């Protein structure tokens with residue numbers, strides 16, 4: 239059970255690493271609301287529908303995928319378990335999930351790719367002040383056969399992560415990027431991010447990489463519309479797992495207006511607080527094309543390496559399939575607003 243992994247990981251990980259992985263920004267109101275807000279969306283099932291056979295597949299960036307779950311990019315996975323990013327990639331491959339590898343990976347993107355052959359993989363890009371460094375990361379991603387570039391746009395600089403600071407997190411495994419930039423302290427690592435990044439910079443990375451671009455960290459419908467105009471292939475509605483600005487809107491609450499603004503012109507993904515298969519069904523009913531999952535995979539990895547990460551993903555997919563059946567909507571593609579109701583607050 240993913241909740242068991244969460245509890246066990248808190249015991250297994252040292253306090254520093256656990257504080258970093260689990261923590262959010264400020265008073266962690268958004269961190270808590272990320273999970274709570276899926277609970278405010280109620281499922282409204284239909285009955286007497288033949289659900290003997292269910293189809294969990296969705297289409298994303300023009301390709302059919304077995305189910306709507308992606309592994310969210312999370313940094314420093316060797317701090318969670320010796321299987322690290324390679325273990326997570328194996329788990330993703332075994333479950334037909336797209337792995338999104340972080341720019342702050344502790345394993346060379348090409349090594350991660352080599353461990354999973356032709357399995358689907360995307361690369362998450364941080365645009366650093368040193369643009370050459372970001373272009374070097376893109377080059378490594380290209381060599382590793384990553385199929386899309388997920389540019390994170392909600393990190394002009396790091397949020398106020400008080401739990402991480404209190405926990406005394408330090409890195410014992412140097413991130414891959416340190417091999418390009420030199421060893422960095424945590425403060426220097428924060429300072430690498432480019433606070434001058436604007437819409438004008440996005441196209442350059444798309445053109446240089448030749449890969450479809452997905453912008454991660456959109457909450458405002460006006461930014462979603464701007465992303466469509468910028469020519470990207472998709473967006474991720476995300477508040478970075480509650481780790482950037484506390485009290486911002488949850489993914490679940492931001493999704494509807496964003497979907498409306500995008501109006502089907504590009505793919506819309508969402509993350510934050512998705513812990514159960516039925517949360518993903520709600521996301522699709524509200525108009526998302528797919529969902530990303532961060533901490534549940536990390537907790538599985540921390541407890542049992544690649545096998546634990548795989549178990550966490552398998553549980554989500556299984557629950558999603560069951561939800562389609564019990565909801566009376568046997569095809570994931572048919573989920574729409576008629577299957578959800580906002581709980582009165």
Ligand SMILES: Cc1cc2nc3c(=O)[nH]c(=O)nc-3n(C[C@H](O)[C@H](O)[C@H](O)COP(=O)(O)O)c2cc1C
Nearest residue numbers: 259310311312313340390478479510511531532533
């Ligand atoms: C420990 C940790 C590290 C993260 N590292 C990154 C990262 O390197 N790049 C990025 O775009 N997002 C990063 N995120 C944010 C996740 O991609 C994702 O948006 C978030 O975790 C989703 O919420 P969830 O953990 O509730 O599923 C990180 C999140 C966590 C918890």
Ligand SMILES: CCCCCCC(=O)C(=O)O
Nearest residue numbers: 313342396424427428481
């Ligand atoms: C320590 C600064 C870099 C953090 C990059 C990873 C990340 O996005 C996170 O949320 O943590």
